[in-house]
Every structure is written in structure tokens, then in C-alpha cells.
Amino acid sequence: MPDLQATLSFARKDFALDLDIGIPADGITALLGPSGCGKSTLLRLLAGLETPHQGHIRHGDRIWLDRAMDINLAPRHRRVGFMFQDYALFPHLSVARNIAFGLRRGVDKAACVRFWLDRLSLRPLAERKPSALSGGQRQRVALARALAAEPQVLLLDEPFSAVDFSLRQELRLMFQEAVADAGIPVVLVTHDLEDVRQVADRVGVMIDGQLRRLGPAEDVFARPGDAEVARVLGWPNTLAVQAWERDTARGAWGQVAASLDPLMRPPEVIAIHPDGPTPTSGQGLPVEVTRVTDMGGYHALLCRLADRSPLRIHLPKSSPVPRPGSSARLAIPRECVIPLRERSTAPNLTYPNPRHA
Amino acid sequence: MTSLVACAPASLALSLQVAGVVLLLFLVCGIALGYLLSQPIPLRGLLDAIISLPLVFPPIAIGFFLLMAFGRHGAIGGWLHQTLDWELVFSFQALVLASFVAGLPLVAKPIQSAIEGSARDLIEAAYTLGKGRMETLILVVIPVVRRSIVAGLTLGVGRSFGEVGITLMLGGNIIGSTETLSLAIYNRVLDGDFDCAAKLSMLLGLVSLGLFFLLRRLGRL
Numbered sequence: 176m177p178d179l180q181a182t183l184s185f186a187r188k189d190f191a192l193d194l195d196i197g198i199p200a201d202g203i204t205a206l207l208g209p210s211g212c213g214k215s216t217l218l219r220l221l222a223g224l225e226t227p228h229q230g231h232i233r234h235g236d237r238i239w240l241d242r243a244m245d246i247n248l249a250p251r252h253r254r255v256g257f258m259f260q261d262y263a264l265f266p267h268l269s270v271a272r273n274i275a276f277g278l279r280r281g282v283d284k285a286a287c288v289r290f291w292l293d294r295l296s297l298r299p300l301a302e303r304k305p306s307a308l309s310g311g312q313r314q315r316v317a318l319a320r321a322l323a324a325e326p327q328v329l330l331l332d333e334p335f336s337a338v339d340f341s342l343r344q345e346l347r348l349m350f351q352e353a354v355a356d357a358g359i360p361v362v363l364v365t366h367d368l369e370d371v372r373q374v375a376d377r378v379g380v381m382i383d384g385q386l387r388r389l390g391p392a393e394d395v396f397a398r399p400g401d402a403e404v405a406r407v408l409g410w411p412n413t414l415a416v417q418a419w420e421r422d423t424a425r426g427a428w429g430q431v432a433a434s435l436d437p438l439m440r441p442p443e444v445i446a447i448h449p450d451g452p453t454p455t456s457g458q459g460l461p462v463e464v465t466r467v468t469d470m471g472g473y474h475a476l477l478c479r480l481a482d483r484s485p486l487r488i489h490l491p492k493s494s495p496v497p498r499p500g501s502s503a504r505l506a507i508p509r510e511c512v513i514p515l516r517e518r519s520t521a522p523n524l525t526y527p528n529p530r531h532a
Numbered sequence: 533m534t535s536l537v538a539c540a541p542a543s544l545a546l547s548l549q550v551a552g553v554v555l556l557l558f559l560v561c562g563i564a565l566g567y568l569l570s571q572p573i574p575l576r577g578l579l580d581a582i583i584s585l586p587l588v589f590p591p592i593a594i595g596f597f598l599l600m601a602f603g604r605h606g607a608i609g610g611w612l613h614q615t616l617d618w619e620l621v622f623s624f625q626a627l628v629l630a631s632f633v634a635g636l637p638l639v640a641k642p643i644q645s646a647i648e649g650s651a652r653d654l655i656e657a658a659y660t661l662g663k664g665r666m667e668t669l670i671l672v673v674i675p676v677v678r679r680s681i682v683a684g685l686t687l688g689v690g691r692s693f694g695e696v697g698i699t700l701m702l703g704g705n706i707i708g709s710t711e712t713l714s715l716a717i718y719n720r721v722l723d724g725d726f727d728c729a730a731k732l733s734m735l736l737g738l739v740s741l742g743l744f745f746l747l748r749r750l751g752r753l
Contacts, residue, residue: 222660223659224656224659224660249659249664250656250659250660251659251660251661251662251663251664253660254662255660256660257656257657257660259653259656259657261653263653263654263656263657265654265657265658265672265676266654266676267675267676276658276661276663276671277660277661277662277663279662320661324661324662
């Protein structure tokens with residue numbers, strides 16, 4: 176199963192992208208990042224819809240792009256399945272003809288269209304035009320059209336963003352089933368953490384045009400590498416440290432003790448894991464409880480620290496819960512305090528880097 | 533009362549012939565240029581400026597420059613005369629060129645805007661689905677922007693019917709040879725024959741309106 180390797184440098188007036196990325200041919204790789212970080216541009220570069228100033232893209236043994244050797248395959252020769260954010264369905268063609276649009280010569284078109292209509296439960300809609308479809312139906316047609324063309328790589332730009340929340344779960348499942356046995360590199364760009372948690376096998380985090388973290392999803396969520404990446408991954412409770420006194424971090428928000436590697440330069444940020452802190456009557460971090468939400472299996476407390484910065488903690492149902500508006504002190508176990516650099520000096524990529532592979 | 537045929541015996545037929553040829557040229561060149569202008573091609577700005585020039589430049593001045601270029605001693609006209617022994621100015625082809633130059637921006641620009649506004653993603657989708665530029669133009673762009681194409685053709689051909697300035701310079705306004713319907717109206721007014729001028733103006737208006745409704749109907753298909 177050929178993988179996809181890319182080294183790309185691209186610049187526009189107010190934006191620059193510079194990264195190395197490797198996408199294996201099994202499982203789904205999700206790319207996360209704040210708006211404008213270059214996720215969609217990366218997909219367009221991989222598809223050949225944009226041309227980088229420098230770079231190299233290789234799919235298996237086949238070179239798609241090599242600026243040094245003046246090789247730049249047109250999008251139609253890369254055989255990329257690209258699912259656009261607004262789906263880009265051809266408005267003058269029926270669902271069936273949209274799916275048939277990219278089929279290659281020699282393929283039994285009718286049988287292939289029937290297969291994908293059935294696979295994505297579109298058979299009753301086969302003769303409808305895209306204007307007569309709901310958001311979820313359009314999403315399924317776009318996915319069917321991309322997969323029916325037998326792509327070598329599948330690129331998806333925010334595929335669930337235009338779909339109602341209630342439909343997303345069903346579509347994510349359908350998407351996973353449809354691409355599960357494709358055996359091709361699949362890259363999903365999203366800003367929705369729920370998409371990532373539910374469908375991604377690997378996660379890449381992009382910030383300011385750079386790939387700052389790439390690895391197995393569980394590993395990336397558990398060890399983001401630095402504070403900027405942690406925030407993108409939805410880590411709550413990242414607090415700037417103004418000073419360290421031995422193993423105690425101090426800031427305008429208060430102070431907590433952490434397990435600190437004595438050989439490391441003291442980090443600039445700590446993250447407090449929401450699942451460890453508990454209210455205490457003794458010494459602890461002073462907070463003001465602003466909101467308590469019953470989350471089913473636990474209570475979520477939103478608190479304000481001394482400098483008004485927010486702190487979110489989760490308490491088991493069995494624990495006593497402070498009232499909203501009350502002041503409390505929280506005992507913060509050392510293992511719940513994770514020291515982080517604000518920004519790591521080198522990207523943390525667990526997949527082989529094409530420059531060094 | 534002077535009969536319509538006696539007013540300008542050949543002008544209506546000549547104008548219709550010019551409009552027919554120009555319509556065919558617009559169908560090919562107007563759509564192709566509208567498509568090209570919507571793509572990130574080299575020198576796009578220059579091409580856009582050249583095509584758009586007749587929108588802002590006085591027609592009589594454009595006609596003069598074309599006459600200088602295509603005249604027997606002009607850069608292009610001289611070359612045509614020497615190599616093909618062919619003179620463009622004061623011919624039917626000169627009328628076609630005048631109408632084509634005047635109407636081209638009215639055809640190409642709406643198509644360009646429509647592609648940039650609603651077909652860019654669709655074009656890219658077609659590319660990723662294995663189609664080249666020509667297939668994408670035929671299978672995606674033309675069907676998607678067909679209403680803008682019809683609107684552009686209506687404006688372009690309508691402009692060709694009403695063209696006077698460039699036609700006067702390039703065609704020479706030779707009665708019985710290069711006197712189009714618009715020029716016939718101009719000539720009758722100069723002759724003081726307002727009866728004929730009124731009839732021809734009515735005719736020109738009716739033909740233009742008929743063309744407008746015909747193309748609008750085609751656009752609904």
C-alpha cells in the first residue's frame with residue numbers, strides 16, 4: 176500500500192506554509208489547527224490545485240511533484256479524491272451522473288454507480304439534482320463521487336462542517352465504513368475535535384503553516400508536546416507560569432506544585448488535567464465556582480482563578496459539589512499538573528520524516 | 533411614404549449576416565476567453581485589459597487605430613496585403629471585425645464573472661476527477677454558466693447590431709456594400725430623410741428585441 180510523502184514550501188502575501196508530512200496508506204489522518212493555519216492549503220497543494228514554490232510530493236514510488244526536477248503532475252494525473260467543504264456537486268447533473276463523472280474508461284459505469292448508490296444509501300435519490308438534496312445527502316453524494324473514481328489518495332476538507340449536528344454521528348460512521356477498506360492514504364481536515372476523536376487514527380496539528388505534531392491519535396491527545404498544540408487539541412486549563420520556586424509554579428492565578436525534571440529548563444506553561452483536582456478544606460488553589468453542569472457520569476465545574484482566568488474540573492458524582500457562586504479551594508495532585516513549553520523548538524513527528532527517512 | 537426596402541435595400545440582410553457570423557465567433561471565442569480569464573494564466577491582466585478596452589475607449593478612436601493597423605500600410609494590413617494579397621478594410625470581414633471587437637467584452641466578461649462566482653470549485657472538482665481543461669469546459673463550465681453565456685451573447689450581438697463608430701472607420705460606410713442597418717439610419721438622417729430613418733430605427737429595434745427574446749428563451753432551456 177503506497178504511502179504519501181510531501182515536503183512543501185508555499186507562500187502568499189500574508190501566509191506561509193513550510194512542512195514535511197508522511198501519510199501512511201492505512202487508517203485516517205486528521206489535520207487540526209486554528210483557522211488560517213494552512214490545513215486547506217495543504218490539501219490543495221497535495222491535490223495539485225496549488226503549486227508550491229519549493230517541494231517534493233511522492234506517492235509510493237511515483238513522483239507527483241519535484242520543483243528541482245520541474246515535475247508537477249496536473250490534478251487529473253494524481254488520481255486524488257477531493258471532497259470540498261461545500262461538496263462542489265455539479266448542479267446540472269443528477270446524483271447518479273455526479274457519481275459517474277469521474278469513472279475511468281473500461282469501468283462498468285452502471286454497475287459502479289449502483290454499487291456506490293447502495294453503499295451510501297442513495298438509491299432513492301439517484302435521479303435527483305443536488306439542489307433537491309439535504310446537506311447530509313449532498314455529503315454522501317460527494318463522498319460516493321470521490322470514492323467511485325478509485326482515487327489513490329482521499330483528501331477531505333471539513334466534510335462534516337455543513338451538516339446538522341444531529342446527522343454528524345451517522346455520517347461519521349458511514350464515512351468510516353466507506354473508507355475503511357480503501358487501503359489508501361486518507362487525510363481529513365477539520366476544526367471539530369469530535370470529528371477527530373471519532374474517526375481519526377492519526378492526528379496532525381498545524382499552527383502558522385507548520386506541522387507541529389503528528390502521531391497516533393491517543394498519543395497526540397495525551398502528549399501534545401507544547402502548550403500551543405495542547406490548546407488546539409482542546410486541552411483546558413493551560414496557565415502561564417511567571418516564576419518557579421523549586422517545584423512550585425506561580426502566576427497571577429495562584430500556585431501549584433508539579434513534578435519537574437530538575438535537568439529541564441523550567442517550562443513557561445502548566446496544564447491542569449480536569450479529572451484530578453478535588454475540593455479541600457485545607458491548603459489548595461483558591462477558586463470561585465461559577466457554574467456546575469451535570470454531565471451524566473460526572474459534574475463539570477467551571478471556576479475562576481484569582482486572576483479571573485477559567486479553570487474547568489470534573490468531579491465524580493460521589494464527591495460533594497460546591498455551589499455556584501461559592502468560593503472553594505482545590506487540591507491539585509502533582510500528577511495532574513503537566514509542565515509544557517509555550518512552543519517546542521522542533522516539530523514532534525512520530526511518523527518518519529521524508530527528509531530523514 | 534417610402535417603402536422599407538427602398539430605404540436601405542441591402543442593409544438589413546447585411547446586418548443579419550454580420551450578426552450571424554459574429555454570433556458564431558462569440559460562441560467560440562467569447563466562451564473560451566471568458567473561461568481563460570477566470571483561470572490563473574500568465575499575462576491574464578494584460579489579456580483582460582485588451583478585451584475590456586472597448587468598454588471604456590471611444591469606439592471611433594478604436595476604429596481609427598484598427599484602421600491604422602489593418603489598412604494597406606498598417607502593420608497587420610500591410611502584411612496581409614503582401615502575403616495573401618487581401619485587403620481587410622472596407623470589406624464584409626471588416627464589418628465582422630468591428631462588431632466582434634465592440635461586442636467581445638460584453639460576452640467574455642459576464643462569463644468570466646459567472647465562472648469566478650459559481651464554477652471555480654466545480655472546475656477544480658472536475659480536474660481532481662480526471663478531466664482536462666477542454667472536457668471541464670464542455671461538461672461543467674458551459675452547462676453551469678449557460679445563462680450568463682446567453683446573457684453575454686444577447687448583449688454582444690445587440691451591440692453588433694448597433695455598432696457605428698468602429699464600423700464607420702473599418703467598413704467605410706459604402707452604400708450597397710458596407711452600409712449596415714445602423715449606418716443606413718445615420719446616412720438617412722444626414723440626407724434629411726427622417727421618414728426612412730424612423731422606419732429603419734423601428735426595424736432595428738424590433739430585430740434587436742426579437743433576438744433578445746429568442747436568446748432569453750434559449751437560456752431557460
